[in-house]
Amino acid sequence: MVETQGNALRLVGCDANAARLGLTRGLTLADARARIPDLVAVEADSHADERLIDRLAAFCDRFTPLVTLDPPHGLLLDITGCAHLFGGEAALLALIAGYLHRGGLAHRAAIMGTPEAAHALSRFGAGGIVPVGDDESAIAPLPVAALEIGAEAVLALSRAGLKTVGDLADRPSSALSARFGEGLAVRLRRTLGREDARITPLRPPPACMVERHFAEPLLDMAGLEEVVVRLITDAGRVLEQRGEGGRAFEISFFRSDGAVRRLLIETGRPSRDVKAILRLYRERIEALADPLDPGFGFDAVRLAVPVCEPLNVHQPSLDGRAVEDEAVADLVDRLVTRFGRDRVLRFVAQDSHDPRREAKAVPAVAPIAARVAWPAPEPNGPPSRPIQLFEPPQPIETLAQVPDGPPLRFRWRRVLHEIARAEGPERIAPEWWRDGPSEPTRDYYRVEDAQGRRFWLFRAGLYEREEGPPRWFLHGLFA
Amino acid sequence: MPAHSQLLADLRCSLAEARQRSGRSAIGQVTFGLPALDEPLGGGITRAALHEVYAAGTVDLAAATGFSVGLAIRAAQTRPILWVRQDFIDAETGRLHPPGLVELGFDPSRILLVRARDAQGVLRAGAEAARCAALGAVLIEPWGEPRQLDLTASRRLALAAEASGVMTVLLRASSRRDASAARTRWRVSALPSQALESNAPGNPAFSLRLLRHRGGLAEREWRVEWDRDRQSFQEPSAFQEQSVFPARAASTETFPDAAPLSRSVVSFPADRPAAAGAQDSGLRQAG
Structure with missing residues (x-):
């Protein structure tokens, strides 16, 4: 892997073979070629790397909901309380290692008490599982660079004879923070496991989550729906205990080859009704542009409820009004699921x-945000606003009798309209605080x-006062 | 079996009673509020049915839209209206302007607008909505002459409307008169309004032509005006209009499609009078 750094092509990564031949990161390509003439060099593609890491992060989601990136090329998983589901830490590590190995990826992993410690041990040590309480002894022999404190600080520390984390561990932290800033002291405490900070997961953990893992990859779509029904039922039970209903449901399908497919279902009001949610799920599945592909089967399915709201069961009132509102809300949910959120609209x-x-x-x-009332129409008057509005307004050619009167006739879409009746002008000044000062009145x-079609025309700009000849536009059509 | 049918009849009865209590008019008709129109139609048009509103030309789509909104207002009362619109219409005839709906006497907050990419989506959403009995009316607005809108599709909509009791209006700008399962079919074109002071355009006025009626009413023409304050159609006074446009008024009586300018957009056959006769018989067969 080569990348342009400064003015030279330098190696930024090498595989095991290259490492055995003595190539290291930071070497210029010319030097490396001089040593090994038939070196295969590839341009580094950091975007592709990022995409791969993102995909891996989505993949790791099946082990724990708390996953975050640890750049460069690292992932942090908070497996607190998750490991036993996979048969313990060692088994989990072996499982992930197996997946990565089959995917052709070299890796090093560490399980430790804090994210910083695991970072240090996996990047600067041998990795592995460190039992609780042994964090300090595992970290102590690592070089100070493991603290990720920048080259200058590392140099300064090594000049002072402090070469390993262990050398720093026993120093009074006040002296260190006086010389290198509070950041080093904090990092040191966290790396040594004396202080614990949680990771910020890529995907915020949902308020409610249920999942099913399968011993064998699941291929059967009918069986899959059964699993979803059971998940919805479980989630409904959890929500019922809390007196809540979900506004959004996210179903993640973890495929055995690592791909993750997520489906989001939104509802207009909190719900935990299995039938209603299942109907929305079916609608969603049916409306998918590229259908759910089981590939070699699904390993796990997870139902997350990211948005919850209080839901109180009430008795329907006798006049049937509430039932009707409910029916309309159900219809809206179905339409939203099929056509998308931004296609089922309401006017405000x-x-x-x-x-x-x-x-x-x-x-x-x-x-609904703060509601603004619709302007009341003038009684006994004809409509003053069109029913259909062109955005942007359509340019028209006009012939006007007097400069600031209505046109006599105009041509729109190649058809000439003789004007028989007109009313105006109604002057609407631009909103200068939004449009800027150059927008014409x-x-x-x-x-x-003559045929009775009613139009809403406007003249942009005033004669004499504003620059250029005024232009005419058709802005809307009246009923 | 007889026990079942008895049970079903009882259930239907109690449903009908419940519906009456909930305020929906038991007689399933939507009136125009204009005796000249309601009486020949037998008291209005059926609520639980599909109705088609054709714009005489693309330019008349605004008038057809206004007429449909008027119908929907009268049918829906306080219930929400669902409006399905194909995206392309926004570009062609402008997007819906809620203040304009306010000016026709309708609260736009009660509209649910579904925007569909293609005719397939429009029909799908329309059929889904027509099944929902809680709506006041459903307006379905596909663009042009979609292949999917055939007799089967319109029958599906009609059945959904009949089952739910929601008035469903199919609003179209097309010259083709396909076979359909609609109860009535109207052609709407703009009509010169009754001028106000200083020759200002007045209330929305429409020229309606009943192209087809399942009840057997022959083709007829009416001129109506929409009165926002009464939320009702009314008769425009013809005298004033004729004094302003004598030529136009005369031509409409005898030769409805011969008006200049607008009709050129619609592809009518050249032999107009003969085609008008053929159109009649064709529509009868379609039913």
């Missing part, structure tokens, strides 16, 4: 006088052509 009024911003369509399942006219 906005606090603006600009016709382009008067209303907004928001996802129907999104929580608009004079709106309600016009009707």
Whole structure:
């Protein structure tokens, strides 16, 4: 692996064979070629590395929900309370090692009390499992570089004769933090296991989670649905005990070849009804663009409920109103599951006088923010706003009788419309605090052509006051 | 079996009673609020059915939309309306503008808008929604003449509407008159409004043509206006309109599709009078 660093191509990684021949990281490619003429050098691709690590992180999700990246090229798994599910720490480590080995990846792993300690031991030591309480003795012989404190500090420490972590361990931390900053002291404490900080997982752990692992990879889709039903039932029971319902359900399918497929189901209101959730799940499966592919089978299925809300069971009122609201909410959930969240919308009024911003369509399942009332129409008057609005407005060619009057006729989409009736102008000033000062003023006219089609036209810009000749646009159509 | 059918009949009875109590009008008809229209139709159009509204041309789609909204307002009362729209329509005739719906007397917060990419999605969402009895009305707006919208698809919608009792309106801008299972079919075009002071455009006015009626009513034409304050259709006073456009009014009586400008967009056969006759018979067969 080579990468351009400074002005030279340097080795940034080498495989076991190269390492045996004495090549090391940081060597320039020219030097390496001089030693071994038939060296195979490949350009390093850090993005591909990142993608691989991300995929590995998703893969490791099946062992514990708490997974995070440990750059470069590292992963941290918090297996507190998880290891016994896989037959103990040694068995878990062997299991992961087996997967990685089959995937053709070299690795080194360590299980220790704190994430920093495991980082140090896996990168600067031999790795392995360190029993509880032996952290300090395992870490002590490692070089100070294992503390990840930067080359300068490492140099300064080694000049002072402090070459291993053990040398630092017994020094008073006040002296160290006075010389190298608080960061070193903290890092030292954590690496030695004297202080414990949890990792921040890539995917925040859900409020409720149930999963099933299979002894043999599961290939059968019907069987898979049965598993999902059982998971939903289990999750429903957990939620019921808490008096909560889920607003979102995420089902992760862990394939035996490492791929992870996740499906998200959202509901408009908290729910733990097995039938309703199962219906949404089926809808989701059916609407998938690329169907769920079992490949060589699924190892595990997990149902996570990332969003929970209190759900109280209430008796339906006798007038049937609540039942109807419920039925509409169910319909919305089904449509959202099939068409996606941003395709089932609801209109909300906005606090603006600009016709382009008067209303907004928001996802129907999104929580309702502060409600702005719709402007009340003027009684006995005809509609002053069109039913359909063009965004952006459509340019038209016009012939106007007087400069600041409505046009006599206009041409839109190659059709000439003779104007028979007109009302206006209604002047709508731009919102300078949003559009900037260059946005022209608009004079709106309600016009009707000889056939009775009603249009909403505007002239952008005023004569004389603003630069350039005013242009006409068609902004909307009236019923 | 007789015991079963007795049980079913009892259940139906109690369901009907429950529906009556919940405020939905027991008589399943949506009225226009205009005797000249309601009386020939036998008191309005059936609520639990599929109805088709055709725009006379693409330019008339706004008028057809306004008419459908009026129908939906009258059918839905306080219930939500579900509107399924194909994406392409937004580009072609503009997106729905909620303040304009307010101006027609409808609260846009009660609309659920489903945007579908293709006709398949539109029909799917429409059928799903038409099955939901809690809705007030369903408006389905596919673009053009999709292959998927055949007799089977429209029958599916009609059956769903009949089962749930929700008025389902299929809004289309197309010149083709396919066979369908709809109870009524209307063609809507814009009508010059009754001018207000200083020649300003007035209330939305439509020229309606009943192309087809399952009850056997012959093809007829009406001119109506939408009155927002009463939430009802009403008759425009014809005199004023004729004084402004004598030529247009006369031509509409005799030769409805011959108006200039707009009709050029719609592909009608050149031999217009003969085709109008053929259209009639074709529609009868479709039923």
